[in-house]
Amino acid sequence: MDSAEAGNTVVPDHDLCAAGMQECAPGNGAYPVSYNLGWHGGAHLIAPRDAHGAAAPVRAIADGTIIYARQTDASEKPALSYRNVRTDDGCVVIRHSTQIGDGDSASVSFFSIYMHLQTVTPSLVAGRKVYRKDVIGIAGQVYGQTGQIHFEIVCNQADLEKLVGRNTGPLTATTGRRDAIYGNIWFRVPKGTPVFENREPHPYRLDDREPPPCALITPQAARTTDQEYVIRMRYQRGECTLTTFHKDGDGQYVVFGSQACGSGYEYGLYREANRLSAKYIELNESVGSAYAIVPTPCVICEILRFGRSLGTEALPAGSKFGHWRKIATPEAVGWVNLNLTGIGVYSDADFPHWAGWSLIDDDTTAKSLCGSPTIRRWLDVNGDGHVSHAEMVQGLHIDAVRTRLSKAICKFPIEWSRNEDSIDRRWGWLKESSESLPVALPTNDFVLLKAHIQALAFWEEIHDPHLPPADQCWHFPPKAFIEHFRKCGWLSASELSQCLPRTSLSGNITWNVAFERGSTHAKPINFIYRKYLNECRIRLVHFLAQTHIETDVLRTMVEDSKGYGYAYGPFYGRGYLQLTWPFNYDAYRRFRGVASHGVSAYADPRITSTSTHAWADGAAAQRWSPRFDPHIVATDPIHAAESAAMYWLAKTFRGKHNINRAADLGTSPAVVGFISWLVNGGGHGYTNRQQFAPLLAEVLLDQPRRADSGPLRYPPLSPPGSPELCSTFPPAAVPSTQTVTIIYVAQKP
Known part of the structure; x- marks a missing residue:
């Protein structure tokens, strides 16, 4: 549609996102201020379109609970057409409660707001759970501009301190937090x-x-x-x-x-x-x-x-x-x-200030007009201590200023409050001329604007203990917030539980069973993910795909046969990757400095103070005692995790170390097959491993969710000793000659 009327304080001066960028240009729906230096708590985003011109749907940014959902008004009420241009009022607010690390101080809540939706998914009602990538609606109109939404992220004071690690100013601590550690x-x-x-x-x-x-x-x-x-x-x-x-x-x-x-x-x-x-x-x-x-x-x-x-x-x-x-x-x-x-x-x-982050809490007014001395100083282009309207507009287009604003976490009132007194306090400045607003808004226009604000508002309709008061909201720059927390790979128990396939070749499990296992194993798996997989989700897809078959989807840390009938005997598989053979257990001893066994008897009676055991397949026998009892790898979660990580990093192939090297090649069946051979060496559970990987990719990676089921063609595992699949590195393309059905059932409750 044509641009809305230019030159006033509410309708943008020109087309939103005219440059084709996903986030709007400065002054026109950008965060955190407009050309008139009015606070703007979110960013206007334009929906990308496919080759056929269809707009992509709006999706939830993370798992959470709907705390507010409003269907778009279809009555064409005048209050939604301020200055004769339509703004949609469809809205969804999600509370996200999760963990960013270990402990209570890393258990956080925040809210994502999706405003100006043309349609809202009908099933979304307050109290319903939603999950990352779930469709919540279709982008609507913002002052006559179609295919756009207002996207906002806020939290209260207590959660700000948990998310950021402090509540004011630059980082002053002499060392960083230990409960949450991620990224650079x-x-x-x-x-x-x-x-x-x-x-x-x-x-x-x-x-x-x-x-x-x-x-x-x-x-x-x-x-x-x-x-x-x-x-x-x-x-x-x-x-x-x-x-x-x-x-x-x-x-x-x-x-x-x-x-x-x-x-x-x-x-x-x-x-x-x-x-x-x-x-x-x-x-x-x-x-x-x-x-x-x-x-x-x-x-x-x-x-x-x-x-x-x-x-x-x-x-x-x-x-x-x-x-x-x-x-x-x-x-x-x-x-x-x-x-x-x-x-x-x-x-x-x-959130170190040297990385560009700032906490802005110096606006002592209750106005929607930004009164922050810090931001005004940034916009003072000529440095004379006085910020004119022309300087504001100029400053918002200076790269250094935009960079500062893009990582400014700001405290100011939410714009979605319906309270009349609050509206008067926040917007009353529009009735008087100022440098920010050379021409005051006429009284009749202010009345219309007030009705428009109330038609869009909803804050008082939400009742949630974590919701910040309307005048005490901390606002995060939306784009930077998402980019930043993509570095944080810590999975909550619920998020890890979704990585446990409910239906697979390994059998069916209920959500309750999945959640019990996810809760038990979340901490050690997060330690592996953070320390050894560098919080890379593709690596986690591969690690869990192998772990699931080795542990029967986290059911057990012990090989069911306990080594009977196998050459490695009492040195049977234990831990997340089922460590076997004395030489691997001894490598783990050296890696972690595991102390020698302090009691006379081992958990497995086949190991004694004098018994000898084949050190590796075909190798000579050696005495194990007085080395540690290998059973601790099954009973201690840290040993179970660290032993698996050691194997993952230490694995040698083609003269190189580290299975991450292969995982970084992607999630194709050929790569999954290559890693399966590295971990297992044989064909045990090979098809299961191929099935687990795309299921995990569905949960952990960014592709939209697929249909309920579908076929997967994958290469056969070559015979041990002459694996064609592994004859080159990276693995060469191998014709897919085997097929397994992937059942993309809900991995969540």
Whole structure:
């Protein structure tokens, strides 16, 4: 339709999204302010269209509960046609209650608002559960512009503190939160930190200027940083990059330079952790005593991934570990110990201000006109302390200002309150001329506007204990909120339970059974997902597809046969990936430093203090005792998880390590087949694994949900010993000659 009338405070100045962008241009339905500096709590989004011109439906952004649903008014009531252009009033509000980490402080609630829907899915009523990707309606009209919605995300004060980790201002904590950790890792490096240019220091060394313990180590001189820096450590698809930021004169953090950690560094984390741990053993041999306490590869792996130990692993008392990484600074490109006292360690879960996040709570008025001194200062283009209307318009098109606004979390009144006094307080400024509004709104027009606001409003109709009061809403920038929390892979018990197929070749289970298992295994699986799969959903699809067949959809951590009739005997499958054979259990012992068995009897009587066991298929027999009791891998959730992760990372193929390397290739049946061979080596449950993967992709990935059932064609697993499928890496395309039916039944209650 043609543009609505231009030049007033409510109807946009020109077509929304004229540039074809999904989020509207500044000043016209963008977050958080308009051209007239009016607060705007969400973003106007335009529905993308397919090749036939059909608009994509509006979908729920996450699992939640409907707390408000209003069908679009079909009576053409005048109040919805302010200034003779139609605005649809169809609306859905969803409360999302979930976890972003471990513990009560990471249990959060927030609300997503979908306004101006042309139609609302009829079955949506208050109290009904909805799930991520469920269709909730069709985009409608916003002041005559079709195919658009207003999308908004809000929360109350208590949940803001849980989501962000604080309730005001820049990040001031000396170290980051531990209950929620995701995304990039950040190091705040103070002025005076030593940088070593010549070579990587020994991991036992915290400062390579210290006197050396033996001839194996020689000290080296260092430069020191002359200002504070922030280092971002980013892991992504096998790579790890360290980027240095410094503060400019405007208080913003800008990139100085980046340093890659070497090709495939993430894929090689297991090998790197073992390399660094071995250096301690080498040092002790050189000194001729147990001079240095040796950290396990597992704890080193955790520090390399997160910059610190998170609790499931810890450096032994009295031990030292220098987390040496090569970074770029103006002083030098060299080695810095990121585990040095005084260096703060954080993650994206801390919403650090150096990553662009800000909390704006300095508007003391109750007006819909933005009175925030912070935002006005950002829009003060010429820096004279006075913000004219022309400057506002100009400022909203400056990239640096738009970047700041795009990550501003702001507290101001919701625009959907129906209360008359509230409307007068919020919108009364329109009746007076100002720099934001050169021409005041006539009284008759204000009456019409007030009726229009009330026709769209609904806030007082919602009764939910987590809903913030109308004048106490914290608003998140919608696009940045979604992009940010896509980095957080922590699954609630309900979300993990949806990953347990209710109908598959492995049998049928009820939702109650699925939820019981999901609740039991959520924490250890989340630890694996966060620490070893780098919160990549494609990797989780593959890991769970293999786990489901190994554990009979999380029914058991123990191989049902308990090794009777198999060469590995008492070293039968245990844990999430059913570790077998003594050599794998021994590798796990070394990886985590599992203590020797402290009692005389093992859980399985086939293992005694003198018994010997074939170490691997076809290998010579060795005595296992006094090593740990392998049954702890089945009975302790952390052992069950860490042993599976060790196997996943340590698996060698084509001269490489790490099954993540294969998982990153996608979810095609050929890749699923390749990973099935890596995990199992034989044909056991191969068809089940092929069936599990697309079911998991349906839940975890972003494709729209498919029909109730459909065929899947997949390649046969080649015979062990000469696997055609695995003859190349990445796996070559193999003709699909086998078929299994995928039943896409509801994975949810």
